[in-house]
Amino acid sequence: MNEMGKKTAADAELMADKLRRGDRRALARAITLVESVRSDHRATAQILLNRLLPDTGKSVRIGISGTPGVGKSTFIEAFGKLLTGAGHKVAVLTIDPSSQRSGGSILGDKTRMEELVRDPNAFIRPSPSGGSLGGVARRTREAMLLTEAAGFDVILVETVGVGQSETTVAEMVDVFLLLLAPGGGDELQGIKRGVMELADIIVINKADGDLKAAASRAAAEYKGAVGLMRAKSKNWRPKVLMVSAMNKTGIDRLWDTIEEYRAARGVDGELAEQRKEQAVSWMWSELGDSLMSRFKAHEGVAAHLGKMEADVKSARIDPTTAAEKLLAIFLGK
Template sequence: MDIDDLKTRILAGERRALARAITLVESGRVDHRAQALALLEAVKGHGRQALRVGLSGTPGVGKSTFIEAFGCMLTGRGLRVAVLAVDPSSARSGGSILGDKTRMERLSRDPGAFIRPSPSQSQLGGVARRTREAIDLCEAAGFDVILIETVGVGQSETMVAEMSDLFVLLLAPAGGDELQGVKRGIMEMADILLVNKADGDLKATAVRTCADYAGALRLLRKRPQDPQGFPKALTVSALEEAGLANVWDEMCGLTDWRRAEGHFDARRAAQARFWFEAEVRERLLARLSREPVKGAMRALAGQVEDGELTPSAAAEELLSTHLMMS
């Protein structure tokens, strides 16, 4: 693969080249990984910066419907929008449906948009292992807004907050009360809570739910990266496309404040360090599944089963002798 040619086409904003590059970084092959690292090094430092927005919520809350309506509104304003949608992988077969482009039919035909579904595989936290690198590629391709849709696994789905500038949590009407709103985990990571489906018979319920969460947010400890009034809860109807402009205005206002106060760049620097440390941990764990460490681990496990070694002593021998020497 010609990395220089691929880099040139990505920087020119070619969507086909971008799709090919994301396929490359998602590949598990050793030779592909080397090419992917070379490509990521080649495209960095070009001064392009998109607004990265992470979106999470329980399955069925309307994430895809919201993203399509919101994305179409943004492209209508002349912005280029990339959507990175992560689909859950089957614990049995390992497969994923990857049906988000089917759900977002109108946005997928928009020349100003790019939609890329990816399988979560065995990665926890609601995102795929290489989503962060796909974000870097979309940024290099000149997209103005990158929307990262998680699989929707629940309150522990906080990994997307470590790769986004804004974290938006979508909620369903009557989906909780004030106590639910103060639970730790995903709730305290959010910058904006959106109560979706505020239309028809559910509109009054959505307004009440929004008020419950707004009250709960006032009980959370104030974060240094938040101006007065944030995090905040809003109602929105993706179906009727109501409240979308207000959501975008709130996002822009929060981002502008964080840039002015220095929180925006500091947060991105902290995220870069986080992903460096995560990559080191991931590679160390990967070495356990390769020889000769794999064989040594199997032998030590046999000694533990026979009672010759305690689990702690066996782990110490593996780490100090075999893992460090491999």
Template sequence: MPQHSPDSLADTIAPRILRGERRALARAITLIESGRADHRAQAVALLDRLKDAGRSALRVGLSGTPGVGKSTFIESFGMMLTAQGKRVAVLAVDPSSARSGGSILGDKTRMERLSRDPNAFIRPSPSQTQLGGVARRTREAVMLCEAAGFDLVLIETVGVGQSETVVAEMSDLFLLLMAPAGGDELQGVKRGIMEIADMIVVNKADGALKSTATRTCADYAGALRLLRKRPQDPDEFPKAIMVSAVEEMGLQAAWDDMQLLAEWRRASGHWATRRAAQAQYWFEEEVRQGLLARLTTDPVARARLAELGAQVAKGKALPGVAADEMLNWLAR
């Protein structure tokens, strides 16, 4: 990427993003994902330029274990909405290798029809070992998609057992996609992810699995009724529903439920309150990440960390005591 001053690049790309140009949007997301200091300055300037665009999309987080059919569901769901004139952006986070940092980034391959739709935008990003399976800059990518005029932004998380609560801090609705399974399957679902889910979507409710899906959906509906009532939910939410992404069954009903919940939260004030809380959360997260970055980029801090780490490894200092010393050193 050629060198630009932060303002000049923002002046060039921002109008193109506001016009909904997908090529400019893709370039901007590449910019915000970069770890280079000069790219970061350009990204901050660009986001600042776009923050007053006054555009907002419905942000939907989607999680589920591998093989549950997330990509198939997203493609069928997205194609249904684009046929209705909606613009749909998909930010799909692929697992990164903890050893090499590499990622397959195969979502465009799995969603071939949707990737060719002019009203859709699919951006696979590596999770970069981030907790929750959400790339660190995904929230900023959501903001870019909103500025580009998309009506719905789907955030697909890795779903490999990490804490998926991170996606709830950047979405308006959170969907948990499940597959039909036996009665013991409910025991394997963590209570924490059940508590943040707004809808549990049982996929693959077709063919020989339809009756199993019906029982599974009833089991989850029963489990949701046992959870404590949340103030951000109207009656009947959170809820469990059945869909078949392959047969495109239940997708419109799922969309109707999402809109119903979103409109109720807007009218009741929970929408604005939640978005304000999310903004504060990400401010604090940026501070935390900045402090961690200092430990790895500042040579003096890195040397002090290595020195104290060596003392802990040799048994000359307790981990907690050494950590306190490191924090006190940083605070000086």
């Protein structure tokens, strides 16, 4: 190993030691490191992650998605404060593929979660702005491992975007929560079946005051809808709960339900097997992203890509043939 390599390894080892001691500044720096696209930073990040791998995997990983206006920030703060009050250390991460266009709403959420952000047992980290969903997801996965190594035993992974981001979050957590407003009827029609099928627990928020009756009706409708869907697990049927994040009611029941979920899926190692499959899926995702990045950076491909795209648009060549030609250039055939 040359001198530069030795320094990189030494820097990674020093940062790893600080993380294991729960150094929050070191954690913030480590996440910034894994977010970087610089090759030297990526090299240090990979050494760091490998050093810390034995210290990861001990947390409860919870995915949270919700429709606009559902009160997600209030819910996360109420849930987070309940957990820290019970002695847990909570990290809040986010996947926001829209941040490259809008700047990302989690930054606003962070300022609104005033109590949680000041809690010494909580850590809130927005996703980096810009980049593809795959890139943001990769950094969120790595940030999840870093927060686990730093001693956080509950990781909340929030999706701010819509569509594919829900699937991405569901593929990296133990339990997926779908947070909904007490709209019932029309609200049920507006939720894509695919997102409903991802949910392990459906949470109806704002079940208070004038909306309590509507929340009860919505809960009944969602229970009916869940009953018609094929369960993801042989050991767990998705449950529907009502909470009021504003009044902090029903939140403790939610945590009890998450514990029930983990116990049910842990009986025959189902949850452990899910994590193993997620790790393999992450590997293939990384491989695909890396290959595509190298493919686009290839000089020969770059030289022909513009013309090939123009030929496909004008129907002078079909997309499959164009792809095969570009791949042949990339492979040097």
